[in-house]
Amino acid sequence: MHHEDVPAGDEELARLFAELPRTASTGEGDTDRIVERLRREGFFQARRRSFGWMLQAVAAVLVFLTGTFAGSRYAHRNSLEEMLDRKQLSVADRVLLLQRAGSAYVRAAQSYADATAHVDSNAVEVASRVLLGAAHAVARSSLDAGLSERLTTAMQPVVAPASPARKPIIWF
Amino acid sequence: MTLPHLPFELPDGALIRRFLDGDERAFRILYERHTPRLKMTLQRLLGTRRQDVDDVVQDTWLAGCRGLHGYRGDAKFSTWLTSIGVRTTLNHLERRVDRDTEVLDEMSAPLTNGPASTIDLERALAALPDHQRVVVVLHDVEGFTHEEIGEQLGMATGTSKATLSRARQALRLALSEGVSNAS
Numbered sequence: 284m285h286h287e288d289v290p291a292g293d294e295e296l297a298r299l300f301a302e303l304p305r306t307a308s309t310g311e312g313d314t315d316r317i318v319e320r321l322r323r324e325g326f327f328q329a330r331r332r333s334f335g336w337m338l339q340a341v342a343a344v345l346v347f348l349t350g351t352f353a354g355s356r357y358a359h360r361n362s363l364e365e366m367l368d369r370k371q372l373s374v375a376d377r378v379l380l381l382q383r384a385g386s387a388y389v390r391a392a393q394s395y396a397d398a399t400a401h402v403d404s405n406a407v408e409v410a411s412r413v414l415l416g417a418a419h420a421v422a423r424s425s426l427d428a429g430l431s432e433r434l435t436t437a438m439q440p441v442v443a444p445a446s447p448a449r450k451p452i453i454w455f
Numbered sequence: 456m457t458l459p460h461l462p463f464e465l466p467d468g469a470l471i472r473r474f475l476d477g478d479e480r481a482f483r484i485l486y487e488r489h490t491p492r493l494k495m496t497l498q499r500l501l502g503t504r505r506q507d508v509d510d511v512v513q514d515t516w517l518a519g520c521r522g523l524h525g526y527r528g529d530a531k532f533s534t535w536l537t538s539i540g541v542r543t544t545l546n547h548l549e550r551r552v553d554r555d556t557e558v559l560d561e562m563s564a565p566l567t568n569g570p571a572s573t574i575d576l577e578r579a580l581a582a583l584p585d586h587q588r589v590v591v592v593l594h595d596v597e598g599f600t601h602e603e604i605g606e607q608l609g610m611a612t613g614t615s616k617a618t619l620s621r622a623r624q625a626l627r628l629a630l631s632e633g634v635s636n637a638s
Contacts, residue, residue, distance in 0.1 A: 293623055296630075299576045300595045306491035307498055310509060314486050317516050318479060326520060327479045 363387060388413065463488075467532040471523060486516065489533055493540055499592045500544045502581040511547050515540040537597065541589070541607050548585050572630075579629035587622035594619050 321327065359365055366372065366380050392410045399406055418435045461473075461480040467488075473481035490512060497515065498508045519539045526535055580588055589608065593599040594615075599607070601615040608615070 293627075296623060296626060297595070299572055299630075302570070302573050303576065303596060304573075305495055305596075307495040307508075309487070309490050309494060313490070313509065313512070314483055317486060317513050318483065320513065320517060321482065321520055322479075324517075324521075326474075326482075327477050 388417070468528060471526065471532070474520075475523060482520075485532075489536055490516075492533065493536060496537055496592070496597060497540050497544050499577070499580060499596065500541065500589055501548070502583065502585065502588050504548065505581070507547060511540070511544055514547075515543045518543060538607060541593065545589070545608070575630055576626070579626050582629065583622055583625055587618055587625065590615055590618040591622040591626070595623075 318327075363380070363383055366376070366383075372380065392413075395406050395410065415435060461478075461484060463484055465473075465481075465484065467485065470481040470485045474485060493515065494508060494512050497511050498505045501508055501511065515536065519536050522539070526532070530538075580592065583591065586608075590604055593604050593607065594601070601612045601619075604610075604615045605612045610618075
């Protein structure tokens with residue numbers, strides 16, 4: 284900002300302008316009045332920095348909880364038990380389910396065997412009966428080309444040598 | 456309310472940042488630093504309606520604070536604030552045009568307690584039409600250029616120059632004849 288265009292005849296006017304006071308006194312309560320108005324508009328209620336920090340913390344907790352919940356839901360939805368209960372499964376999913384169930388059987392049997400220090404007749408019977416029951420179920424479902432039937436025949440003396448007429452028990 | 460001490464010498468930029476962070480002390484310093492000058496400027500711009508100056512000053516600060524996030528520091532804070540004050544004053548003058556009947560009563564109250572010549576000049580300024588008074592105050596008292604005035608008032612630079620010329624002519628006439636006769 285600067286002065287410009289002061290005609291020669293305006294020197295007196297310019298001198299008078301220069302003598303004019305540039306400041307006015309302010310009222311005693313003016314500052315408090317404007318501070319109060321600003322406070323009503325929320326200017327001094329919370330520091331943005333601390334508010335931002337709190338917001339970030341809350342957001343982080345929410346993200347953590349959401350992730351935990353989503354992970355838990357995903358794990359539950361894909362558990363063996365949950366998939367067994369579901370009706371809407373594709374053929375590929377059902378093949379996968381069968382593989383997983385078989386793997387689970389093998390792992391459970393291995394775990395059972397590991398838990399016994401010597402040959403446990405109960406363990407052998409349980410494992411055999413489950414396997415036999417599964418073979419029977421597969422045979423009834425016509426899912427193989429006679430393999431399960433041969434397997435059933437091969438296992439029959441081991442499971443029930445004294446009572447061949449006894450029906451197999453399906454443990455599933 | 457007693458607030459912890461904050462150095463009054465802090466520059467405007469630092470105070471603005473603190474104020475935007477919610478520091479009331481920073482705002483108080485800004486307000487007390489800039490309001491005396493702002494108030495006198497707006498008082499002159501208001502002319503015969505200068506009794507409204509306190510409200511206009513408050514409205515100016517409110518508008519300034521609301522728009523402070525947009526202040527980039529390109530101009531001095533005082534200049535930026537004065538620009539807001541000019542717009543606020545013009546809006547006020549447009550709204551209060553129906554109160555022109557107060558003119559004669561308020562003319563008797565001098566704006567300053569200075570020499571008679573400056574009192575006469577203040578009265579002559581107050582008696583000018585609004586648009587002339589605003590141009591002459593911004594140019595001859597506040598030192599704005601015609602380009603800046605044109606931006607502020609939304610007028611061409613040539614219009615600002617012509618208005619200033621007419622305003623000075625009216626002031627010279629008023630001062631030579633006596634303000635009371637001119638009004």
